[in-house]
Amino acid sequence: MELDLLKTLVLVGDAGSHAEAARQRGVTPSAISQQLKVLEAQLGVPLFERVGRRSVPTIAAQELIAQLREPFERIERVVTAARSDFERVSGRLTLGSPRPFGSVYLRPRLIALLRKHPDLELVVEFGVPSQLEQDLVEGRLDLAILVTTPEHPSLTSTAIAHETFVAVASPEYLRKHGRPATQDEFLAHRFIVYDRDLAMHRPWWRAAFGARSEPALSIACAVASLPEMQALTEAGLGIAVLPDYLVGPALERGRLEALEPAGASRPARNAIHLGWRTRALPSARLLAVRDALSR
CATH class of the missing domain: 3.40.190.10 (Periplasmic binding protein-like II)
Known part of the structure; x- marks a missing residue:
């Protein structure tokens, strides 16, 4: 049994007449009458009877309409909500x-x-x-x-x-330990790292000193937090490699200084x-x- 036939029955019951139901659906009254005849044949019970010039729902039709109205309204709400997902940002x-x-x-x-x-x-x-x-x-x-x-x-x-990795140190640290430029000079310093695998330092190191260079760093602290790395570096405990968006304000205010390796051909960038x-x-x-x- 087609659900559309049952929906037509509910529509006629709510509209009050075949003509009004046809107007709401955008079809002719004869099309509505034909659908109801098909439904009557499938159900095996009469759904409307003539009372004067009007077509009135039978008791069976009234019970069907009462039982079907809420499920169809619920389906309509679900369909409307699903459609709104693709029509409205909510x-x-x-x-x-x-x-x-x-x-x-x-x-x-x-x-x-x-x-x-x-x-x-x-x-x-x-x-x-x-x-x-x-x-x-x-x-x-x-x-x-x-x-x-x-x-x-x-x-x-x-x-x-894109983020660009920058080697940074505090002015205090650089006054005490000097400003490194070459690979050997960097290796003489202590580093604040994210992890012992040097996931952030390795791209910067290879960009600075060549694709085959492997950093063998002296680690002062490994801490899996970029803000903590920055805080320890600002406190003068070592050199860190950090993303530019994080250290930009500290560089502008002079709390950190960027270190430029001698002969670096390209910045270490990450998408x-x-x-x-x-x-x-x-x-x-x-x-x-x-x-x-x-x-």
């Missing part, structure tokens, strides 16, 4: 980001985004890069800012920004990506947030 979206980059990059963009789309509910979660990609793959995030190109085949990404699941449905809110963060 509802919840969860965005993941590494805290240091996100705290600088996101604020102005989120302010503009939320002012433009007041029905959007945005949830921002900060995390470590490896976990952000995993959360995106497993559906706990809708979008994620990633510091590397995502490796998982289910993800798509676009570059939204920041915005990632999403390739098969994610392109809802209006997903497209709006993706567009806002890609500018």
